[in-house]
Amino acid sequence: MRALTRRSLLRGGAVALPFGGLAACSSDEERPARSFVESDSDRVAAAEADRSPGPVREFNLNAVESEVDFGGPTVTTWSYGGKVPGDPIRLSKGEQVKATIVNDLPDPTTIHWHGVQLRCDADGVPDVTQAAIAPGETFTYKFTAPDPGTYWFHPHVGVQLDRGLYAPLIVEDPDEPADWDLEWTVVLDDWMDGVTGTPEDVLAQLREGMGGMDHGGHGDMDMETAVDGHTLMGASSDILGPDAGDVHYPHHLVNGRVAADPEVFEADPGARVRIRLINAGGDTAYRVALAGHRLTVTHTDGFPCAPVETDSILVGMGERYDAITTLEDGVFALVAEAEGKRARGRALVRTGSGEAPPADFAPEELTGHVLAYDELEPAEGAALEAREPDRTIDLELVGGMMDYDWSINGRPHDLDNPYAIEEGERVRLRFANGHDMWHPMHLHGHTFALADSGLRKDTAIVLPGQTLEVDFDAVNPGRWMVHCHNVYHGEAGMMAVIGYRV
Ligand SMILES: [Cu+2]
Incomplete structure (x- = not known):
């Protein structure tokens, strides 16, 4: 499909091609790649200098293949340092990340720092901002993190993201008045690698197409889902529509644990907790609720919004929400329902004595109010200046x-x-x-x-x-x-x- 591109032709020296001479280039929006700012250019360096780079914080990452225990099921997968999620990176706004990754995977990889307005040559996109890091090689990413918030990182090669290669990136704001006592980062992920196959197997099956199958999901929202190999049919959602997802995952992980043996967040009753939700899934939106609590949403994708209270939050792949709540006394399930897929992951919050609810417990908040974009607006200072698009x-x-x-x-x-x-x-x-x-x-x-x-x-x-x-x-x-x-x-x-x- 990408046999010979104009860029590769130009780089190969065949510069005499007339514009429009290739079938792929029909619009006047299209120009040879050399007409665009290169990721290693002075313009990129100048934009970075404008961020007034602060102190350098060093991190070492090792992309490895290893066994990982999800609390029951143990799989062989790819991760950062043998942990799923990987250890979070934390720093303050304006500081520089200097992250050195050793690629001990059998395949090339990169790291993309999702959501960060960073210098282009650190963006981790193979063939666009860097060459992929070959097996056995080392690469150092260095960039300023200008904006506080909840971010995360993952590879940008193939479908590697749907293995265990992901971790939070938290940029703190020293000037933010802390309206909470504790923080809890909650990473959601749909899991199949090493259980029913690999992400590459899934992609191969999806690519065969569904021409011969009844894809289902049209109309009847109560229709049961059906699994065919890696494919899930009939995953309908009253919010996302008749096709909320297409991949069958045997597990839905919250912070790397299955529902039967969940992570337990321990705190005192009355504690105010800032929950940082990150959806690291490949094909699953999660509807998230904390039993017995309402959530006050304070940030979307890192940036502050005017606080809004809700029962549950629908988090698409790649999205993040921060929410604050004051913990009640007892044991409570934080449940991530795989939207449309009739499956759930969970963690527990324990502030007192009591029995944990069963693994399949569904809090009533899941069927309560689900936050929608149009209820939210940026916090003061977070809005773009009013301006018509150019x-x-x-x-x-x-x-x-x-x-x-x-x-x-x-x-x-x-x-x-x-x-x-x-x-x-x-x-x-x-x-x-x-x-x-x-x-x-x-x-x-x-x-x-x-x-x-x-x-x-x-x-x-x-x-x-x-x-x-x-x-x-x-x-x-x-x-x-x-x-x-x-x-x-x-x-x-x-x-x-x-x-x-x-
Ligand atoms: Cu899509």
Whole structure:
């Protein structure tokens, strides 16, 4: 599909090609790759200098294949340091991450620092911002983390994300008045690796397409789900639509533990806890609730919002929410329901004596109020300045399960023909989804604002039939991925690049 690109031709010296001479280049938005800011350019270095890089904090990461115990099931998988999730990286805003990774995996890998407005050459996208790190090799990422918040990191190679290669990245704000006593980072993940197969097996089956199968899920929301190999059919959701997910996962992990042997968060009754929710899943949105509690949402994708109370929060892949709650006295389940998939993961909160609820316990808050984007607005100081867009880029989300041919604008995985923007512009992305599958769309290197409300996010759910507009300020030169964070949709082709013109 990507046999010979214009970029590779140009690099190979065949510079005499006329514009428009290749079938792939039909729009005036498209230019040879050399017209765009390179990730190792002076412009990228200058943008980094503008961040006034603070003290350097060093971290060592080792991507390894090893056995990992989920509290019952033990699997052989890939992770950072043999732990799932990997150890969190914590630092203060303005400090520099210096993270050295040793790749002891059998395959090349990279690290993408999800949500961080970082220098482009540290963004971890193979063939766009760096060469992938070969097995046995070492690579050092060094970047300033300018904005406080809840972020995370994972590879950007193939479907490696759907193994155990993920960990939180927490950027603290020393100036933030702490309205809580304790913090609890809660990482959600759908798990199949080493149990029913590998993510590569899953992708291979999905790519066979569903032309011969009844995909189901149309209409009847009470329909049972059905499993065929790695494929799950009939996962319908009253929020996400008739197809909430397509992959069958035997486990849903909360902080690397199965529901039968969950993590227990211990605290005193009355403690105020800041929960940092991260969805590291490959194909599962999670509806999260804490039994017996309401949650006050304070941050979306790292950035503060005006606080809103809710019973539960739906978290798409790649999204993060911070929520505060005051703990009651007893034992409570924090449940992550795999939306539409009739399966759950959980952790427990223990502040007093009492029996833990059974592993399949479903808190009533799960069927209470689910937070929606349109209830949220940015906190004071977190909003983008009011401004009309200088440029709008239309990104049509196309494809389907029949041929598993996901793409943006019908150009699967087209990384060599960036959508052009100019530094200093206010850019609007218009995601148009005319199909019955939802997509969590992620932009690298920027935190956009939903055009309707101004809510700051870097990953936003685009519902079936919805057109979602998001705005960002082009203040971070380089080449930046915009893609679906369903790892199988992304790898199948729902990925593009936005490039700053030189
Ligand atoms: Cu998608």
